[in-house]
Amino acid sequence: MKIIWPPLAIDRVGxxxxxxxxxxxxxxxxxxxxxxxxxxxxEKFPKS
Structure with a gap:
């Protein structure tokens, strides 16, 4: 699974x-x- 960070999410983390x-x-x-x-x-274990 690949995680895609939207720009808004990155902004919120900041x-x-x-x-x-x-x-x-x-x-x-x-x-x-x-x-x-x-x-x-x-990303590595999406079902855990």
Whole structure:
């Protein structure tokens, strides 16, 4: 399965990360990495 990120989704991830980064830049970075890892997992194992 191939995941296609629409531009709006990428924008939203960036907006959320900026919001989190106001209090904790480290947490924002971890959240972004975690989000992309989950999506990659969905791509590899779509039925899990």
């Amino acid at each position: 907006e959320i990360a900026q919001y989190i980064a106001q209090d904790s830049p480290n947490s924002a970075q971890k959240w972004v990495e975690s989000t992309f890892q989950v999506v990659e997992r969905l």
